Amino acid sequence: xxxxxxxxxxxxxxxxxxxxxxxxxxxxxxxxxxxxxxxxxxxxxxxxxxxxxxxxxxxxxxxxxxxxxxxxxxxxxxxxxxxxxxxxxxxxxxxxxxxxxxxxxxxxxxxxxxxxxxxxxxxxxxxxxxxxxxxxxxxxxxxxxxxxxxxxxxxxxxxxxxxxxxxxxxxxxxxxxxxxxxxxxxxxxxxxxxxxxxxxxxxxxxxxxxxxxxxxxxxxxxxxxxxxxxxxxxxxxxxxxxxxxxxxxxxxxxxxxxxxxxxxxxxxxxxxxxxxxxxxxxxxxxxxxxxxxxxxxxxxxxxxxxxxxxxxxxxxxxxxxxxxxxxxxxxxxxxxxxxxxxxxxxxxxxxxxxxxxxxxxxxxxxxxxxxxxxxxxxxxxxxxxxxxxxxxxxxxxxxxxxxxxxxxxxx
Numbered sequence: 034x035x036x037x038x039x040x041x042x043x044x045x046x047x048x049x050x051x052x053x054x055x056x057x058x059x060x061x062x063x064x065x066x067x068x069x070x071x072x073x074x075x076x077x078x079x080x081x082x083x084x085x086x087x088x089x090x091x092x093x094x095x096x097x098x099x100x101x102x103x104x105x106x107x108x109x110x111x112x113x114x115x116x117x118x119x120x121x122x123x124x125x126x127x128x129x130x131x132x133x134x135x136x137x138x139x140x141x142x143x144x145x146x147x148x149x150x151x152x153x154x155x156x157x158x159x160x161x162x163x164x165x166x167x168x169x170x171x172x173x174x175x176x177x178x179x180x181x182x183x184x185x186x187x188x189x190x191x192x193x194x195x196x197x198x199x200x201x202x203x204x205x206x207x208x209x210x211x212x213x214x215x216x217x218x219x220x221x222x223x224x225x226x227x228x229x230x231x232x233x234x235x236x237x238x239x240x241x242x243x244x245x246x247x248x249x250x251x252x253x254x255x256x257x258x259x260x261x262x263x264x265x266x267x268x269x270x271x272x273x274x275x276x277x278x279x280x281x282x283x284x285x286x287x288x289x290x291x292x293x294x295x296x297x298x299x300x301x302x303x304x305x306x307x308x309x310x311x312x313x314x315x316x317x318x319x320x321x322x323x324x325x326x327x328x329x330x331x332x333x334x335x336x337x338x339x340x341x342x343x344x345x346x347x348x349x350x351x352x353x354x355x356x357x358x359x360x361x362x363x364x365x366x367x368x369x370x371x372x373x374x375x376x377x378x379x380x381x382x383x384x385x386x387x388x389x390x391x392x393x394x395x396x397x398x399x400x401x402x403x404x405x406x407x408x409x410x411x412x413x414x415x416x417x418x419x420x421x422x423x424x425x426x427x428x429x430x431x432x433x434x435x436x437x438x439x440x441x442x443x444x
Contacts, residue, residue: 086229091236094130096279098237101126127237145309270400277396280363285315288355295347302336311348317391318375322352374398
C-alpha cells in the first residue's frame with residue numbers, strides 16, 4: 034500500500050471515529066436532556082406544520098391518485114399514452130382526488146360539526162338540571178344517614194376553604210387562558226391546513242419527479258447494493274405503515290357508522306356527538322375504545338341512567354365485534370407483532386408524543402420489529418440454525434445440558 038493510500042485510509046478511519054463519537058454524544062444528550070430535545074422538536078414542528086400537513090394529505094390521497102392515474106383515465110386513450118396524455122391523466126387524477134377530499138371535508142363541516150355543536154349545547158343545558166336533581170337527591174339521602182352527612186360536611190368545609198384561599202379565581206383565570214389558547218390554536222390549524230392543502234396538490238402532481246430525484250441522489254451517494262437495500266427498507270416500511278393507517282381509518286369509520294346506527298335504533302341521546310367521539314378515538318389501538326367509550330357512557334348516564342347502562346353494554350359488544358371480526362378482516366397481519374408489543378408501543382409513544390405517539394407508535398414499532406427479526410434470522414441462517422422460535426423452547430436446552438452432564442454409560 035502506497036503512502037497516499039495509507040493517508041486516505043487513516044483519514045477515513047478518523048472521520049468514522051469522529052462520527053461515532055459525535056453520534057454517541059448526541060445520543061447521550063438526547064437521553065438525559067430529553068425535555069430540551071422535545072421542546073426543540075415541538076418548535077421545529079410548529080414551523081413546519083403547513084408542510085407536514087401537506088405531506089400527510091398527499092400521503093393519504095396517494096392511493097386514490099394512483100387508482101385514477103393507472104386504472105381510470107388511461108382507458109380514455111387508445112394504445113400506449115403519449116407524454117402529453119400522461120400529463121393530462123396526472124392532472125385529472127390529482128384534481129379528482131382533491132375534489133373527493135374537499136367534498137369529504139366540506140361534508141364534515143356542514144353536516145357533522147353543526148350536529149355535534151347542537152349536541153354540546155343541549156348537553157350544556159341538560160347537565161345543570163341533572164346536577165340540581167342530584168343535589169336534591171343527595172340532600173334527601175343526607176337527612177337519613179348521619180355518616181354520609183358528616184362526610185358531606187367535611188367536603189363542604191374543604192370547598193369553602195378552597196374558595197376563600199382564592200383558588201377559584203386562579204382556576205377561572207387558567208380556564209380563560211386555555212379557552213383563549215384553544216381559539217388561537219383552532220385559527221392556526223385552519224391557516225396551516227389551508228396552506229398544507231395547497232402544498233399537497235403540488236406534492237401529488239410532482240411525486241414521480243420527487244421520487245426520481247431522490248433515487249438519483251441515493252445512486253450518486255451509495256453503491257448499487259446499498260441503494261437496493263435502502264429502497265427495500267423504504268418500500269417495506271411504507272407497506273407496513275400505510276397498511277396500518279389506511280386499515281385503521283377504514284375500521285374506525287365502520288365502527289363510527291355502526292355506533293351511530295345503534296344509537297338511533299336504541300333512541301340514545303347525542304347520537305352524532307357520541308358516534309364522532311367513538312370513531313375518532315377508535316383510531317388508537319387497544320386503549321382507544323375505552324378512551325372514547327367511558328366519557329360517552331357518563332354523558333348518557335347523566336341524561337338517562339338506564340340508557341347509560343344500555344350504552345355501556347352496546348359499546349362493549351361493538352368493540353368485541355371490532356376486535357374479533359371487523360378489525361382482523363381489515364387489518365389482517367399488517368403489523369405482525371403480538372398484543373404485548375402493541376401495548377408497549379402505545380404506552381411509550383403516548384408518553385413521549387401524546388395522542389399522535391399512541392397512533393403512530395404501533396406501525397413504527399412494527400417496522401423496527403420486522404427489520405430486527407430479519408437481521409436476527411439472517412444471523413441464525415449464517416450459523417445454519419433454525420429461525421422458528423418454537424425450536425428454542427427452554428426444555429430443549431435444559432435436556433441437552435442434562436445429557437451432557439450424564440456419565441457416558443447412562444447416555
